[in-house]
Amino acid sequence: MKYNPEQIETKWQKVWAEEKTFIVPNAEPGAGLKGKGADATYVLEMFPYPSGSAHMGHVKNYTMGDVIARFRRHQGQRVLHPMGYDAFGLNSENVAIKTGEPPGKFTEEAIATINRQLRRLGVAIDWSREVVTCRPEYYKWTQWLFLQFYKKGLAYKKEAPVNWCPSCQTVLANEQVIEGACERCDSLVAAKKLTQWFFRITDYAERLLRDFDKLESWPERVVTMQRNWIGKSTGADVVFAIPLVRGDRGDAPVPGATVNVTVFTTRPDTLFGATFFVLAPEHPLVEDLVRGQEREQEVMLYVAKAMGTSAIERASIEKEKTGIFTGRYAVNPVTGGKIPIFVADYVLMEYGTGAIMAVPAHDERDFAFAQKYGLEVVEVISTPAEFKDESGRLTSAYAGDGVLVNSGHFNGLSKAEAIVKVTEWLRDQGKADFAVNYKLRDWLLSRQRYWGAPIPILYCDKCGEVPVPEDQLPVLLPEITDYAPKGMSPLAAAEQWVNTTCPQCGGPARRESDTMDTFVDSSWYFLRYASPWRSDVAFDREAVDYWLPVDQYIGGVEHAILHLMYSRFFTKVLYDLGLVGFEEPFKNLFTQGMIYHKGAKMSKSKGNVVSPDEMVAKYGADSVRSYVLFMGPAESDAEWNDQGIEGIYRFLGRVWRQVTEAVDEGIVGPSAPGGRPADVAFDQETPTAAERAVLVKTSQVVQKATVDVGQRFRFNTALAAIMELNNDIAAARTAGLARNEAGRAVLRHALETTVRLLEPFAPHMGAELWQLMGYGAIWDEPWPQPDPRFLALETVEMAVQINGKVRDRVEVAKDAPTRDVLAQAKSLPGVAKYLEGKTLVKEVVVPGRLVNLVVR
RNA sequence: GCGGGUGUGGCGGAAUGGCAGACGCGCAUGCCUUAGGAGCAUGUGUCUUUGACGUGGAGGUUCGAGUCCUCUCACCCGCACCA
Structure with missing residues (x-):
């Protein structure tokens, strides 16, 4: 009987569907269950x-x-x-x-x-x-969940500069922007100020970080990526005062009047070295500071230019920093000195407060900027000589550890001490406090597109923003004819749908026409x-x-x-x-x-797609399944190889032949003697060496496959072990193991085990062979157990090394005492010649593995 | 720049600090076959082959290192002016 995957696979798929084999009911309601079922x-x-x-x-x-x-x-x-x-x-x-x-x-x-x-x-x-x-019975509940978030204040609407993809004609979440481009279509993302819906994920930043501890096993790099994305930094918020000048608020400034700006810094210890102050071009204060002032035009021109620059270009680290002096000054809260205020595009409105104190001596970016604009550089952390030229001037910023200098009564403190002391000192004056900052932004969830769950919110002229009552869910997507995006959701044009009545006052209301990001679903x-x-x-x-x-x-x-x-x-x-x-x-x-495939990710445009359907048609599902897991460790990228699947197909064919032949020979199957496979225990008193070898191999492979599949997710090595077992069985049969009853029982056990170990990978073949062997549903069989009596051979071959080089081998009983092993090893002809005339310095015996004799 | 990862035959890849290259592909020789993209058997790291050398490179720890440590090179991934 030839291996015909197509035939047996469709046969068993039909059985599984008809018998509802893999339909798993929930536990009985109210069965006293609380929490996870054991x-x-x-x-x-x-x-x-x-x-x-x-x-x-x-x-x-x-x-x-x-x-x-x-x-x-x-x-x-x-x-x-x-x-x-x-x-x-x-x-x-x-x-x-x-x-x-x-x-x-x-x-x-x-x-x-x-x-x-x-x-x-x-x-x-x-x-x-x-x-x-996308079915209403599902998205009804997506909408319901949105409303629960809304009620908790975790879903809110605000105007903010957002990422706009001009090609997709919709906004994107920060997470969906890759190097300034849309993750879907690679179009350059533009900044746009729009009113959008957000989830307050930033409220959960700390817990998202902390609860990594609650995870059992996650890849380290995924945790790291999330950690970086959340981007927690600790430091201080520091208030800088900007004295008002003529023209700020009416024409006569009150002496001593200031406007206060908070900056976030991770390095409050370097405050004494803050020699200038920088605002992001988008910072609302910029306009106020220059209004009616000498430099107004120049500064506003710079701001307009900076905001017109694409996000990528601005973010490019190679790009030289640009900026402009505003003509205004801020007061350094620790020195009381006046420091110039610049607007510069290297300060981002999205992070911190959009304003920074610049410490050129100890921050690379500030240093570069100070160099370019000839600003003062004051060393406040003792800096190693490598960072200075002959005259003692800094040649680059030093961000490392050191002792405070030029910092008044804080001189001599370490960086870590000073961070605390300086912040406390300023806090007592109401000018600073310890602070934590996250890179994580709130999750922008609204999309100006049709094919998503409508956001269940109405706008009523009288009542304002009104959530759709839960009993009116789902808000169904209306049928429309024009799906083309026009900068607004196509839903906005569905007048009949958009116009509705307010559930609170009964007056006219309009529906929110944005839909939810699919990541909500x-x-x-x-x-x-x-x-x-x-x-x-x-x-x-x-x-x-x-x-x-x-x-x-x-x-x-x-x-x-x-x-x-x-x-x-x-x-x-x-x-x-x-x-x-x-x-x-x-x-x-x-x-x-x-x-x-062919060195690249499979894609239609590259024409290197390997079609699963074609492969299944050619080799069968069992081969395709087994091959994708045999290619290499499951977590690694792997190159598809047409000859590789050929090899797996041949392997399955060999198993098939091996078992069907054994059935024909009465070694396994209904006509073979013996009980249920699970009971097979091997009660012959003393197996021959050949029998024992197969029994040991079987148990060892069971053990390996169990660990590889169950714990290590190393399917490739599990399959390799099953191949070894199959190879050994074939060799044993060729060598005549089936000559007597004992040998046939051993073969039967080994063959049954092979099929059972292989079944998760090749379930159809497993089911079919199991049936040919005269048994029932293999998918409900217990997993094979290794037989502890057969985990090791009676004798082991050990390598004998002289000074770490293998010179001979010795066959010893598996639990032979070290003394005997050494004696035998030394008497080997291939070893003795190296010992002659030398002094034996050390003897190492690794039981079951090797002997190492160190001579001099 | 920062963070993480990976480097082993012709190829995919194996190796709790203990015989490097399991298993598979490919290749070679032979057998079988009307035929073979089938099957079987044997072999297959390299070399100047009584032996030596071999896991990107250089050191180190150790009786013993692909594995641990230091430095270094190459490639890949993530983040990237995050104050």
Whole structure:
């Protein structure tokens, strides 16, 4: 019987669908369950964005999750392994703009395609829990969650300079801007001042940092990336006074009157060296300071120019810093000295207060600026000579440690001491306080696009901003005909939909026409899986308590910040709202590497796409699944190799042949003697050396595969071990192990074990061979256990080294005493000749491994 | 610039401080076959081959280093004027 993957795979896929094999009910309601079920495991892969069809990256992602899910089921866990679609978003909308067809149509077609592909891959998914974010039964609850955030003051509207993508015709979150360009289309992002909706994620900055401790296993680099993104720095807020001058407020300034500006600094210890002051071009104070003053025109011209410069250009570090003197001065709060105020584009309005104190001696950027504009440089931290020229002038800024100098009564303090002392001193005068600053900005969630969940807010002339009452949810997307963006959401043009009545006063009201960022949809989908059928709540609390948090989350590293941080934020808010009982949604995270082909990421434009459908048609799902995991460590990027899958296909063919032949020979299968496979224990008194070798190999491979799959996620080495086992079985059969009953029993055990270990990777072949062996549902079998009696061979071959070089080998009993091993080793002819006439200095014996004799 | 990572045969990759190159691909030779992008067997790091050398490079620790430490080079990823 030839291995025919197509035939057996469709056969078993049908069985799994008809028998609802992988549909896992929730625990009985009210079964007294509180909290996570001891037998509950939640394995989740990031759900796909349905843009056409699944690619090899998806195949790898979902296969990996499937292997883990099937493995844990074998270990006796109830496994929640659901699937859904992140179905709102620009891709479908752009198709709609081109074709004029509703985006939902394209989306549903893509979903049907990916659905079919995943089923054809044999992924063990509970399809009864499918979640699709663009369907009203889902986005109703996205809107409901928005309203909960809104009620808590965590969703708010404000006017702010935002990132505008001129091509996508919508605003973007900070996280979606990569090097000044739109992450979707690479267009240069422009700064635009607009009124937009935000989530107050900055309120959670500290907890997002702190709760990394609550995670079990996340890749270090993902944590680091989030940490950097949140960008916490500690220091002080320091108030600088700017004396008013003639023309500021009426014509006669009150003597001593000032306007105060706060700056954030991480280096309050260097305050004595603050020789100038800089405002960002966008800083509102700039206009006030120069109004009616001599330099007004010049400064405002500079401001206009700076604001017209693209974000990338401005951010480019190579670019020379520019700036302009305002003609005004600020008072250094520690020295009382007047320092000039500049406007410069190296100061960013988005960070801190948009104003800085400049300490050129100890800050590289300030130093460069001071050099260019001939500003004073005062050393206040003792600086090593390498940073100075012969005359003792600083040649570059020194940011390192040192002792304070030129700093009045703080002289002699260390940097760390001074940071505290200077801040305290100023705090007592009301001029400073300790402060923490974050790089993280609030999450801009509104989008001027059609294909998203409408923001459930109304604007009434009388009542103002009014949330849509919960019982009126969902706010359905209206059907429209023109999807093209025009700088406003296409929804704004749907007059019938936009114009509505105010639920509070009954008067006319207009709907918010912006929709939500799709990352809102994906920030809670993992909760919906617990009870997607509930139409009365977003999720069933008891079911969520039972299944969540997610035990193993798997996806691409490209979501390290966006999706993963937003989901963490959502979970914390829901925790604060009392809606869930945990603060971190994903206990363990695994980020898989990408699959490349011909040296590049697969993409249609490069023409280097390997189609999963074609590969499945040619080699079968089992081969494709096994190959994507055999390519290399799952977390590494890997290059697709057509000959590689060929090799795996041949391997599966060899297993197939090996087992079917054994069935024909009556070694395994209904006609073979023996009981249930799980009971096979090997009770022959003394196996022969050949039998023992196979038994030992089997147990060792069970042990390795269990650790590799269950703990290390090293599927490639697990498969390699199974290949070794299969090779050894083949060799043993060739050598005549099947000659007698004992040998046949050993072979039977080894073959059955091979099939069971291979089954998570190649579930169809596993099911088919298991059936041919006369057994039932392999997916419900317990995972094989190694037999402790057969974890090591009776004798081991040890290397014998002289001075670290292998000179001979010795065969000894596995637990031979060191003394005997040494004696045997020394008597070896290949060793004795090196010992002759030398002094033995040291003897090292590593049991079971090697002997090292050090001679001189 | 800062942070993180990776460098091992012709290729993908294995190796709790203990015999470097498991497993797979490719290649070679032979067998089988009407045929082979099938199967089987054997071999396959390099070299000046009784042996020596080999994990990007240079040092170090150790009886012993791909693995630990120091320096260095190359490449990749993330952040990037963050005060």
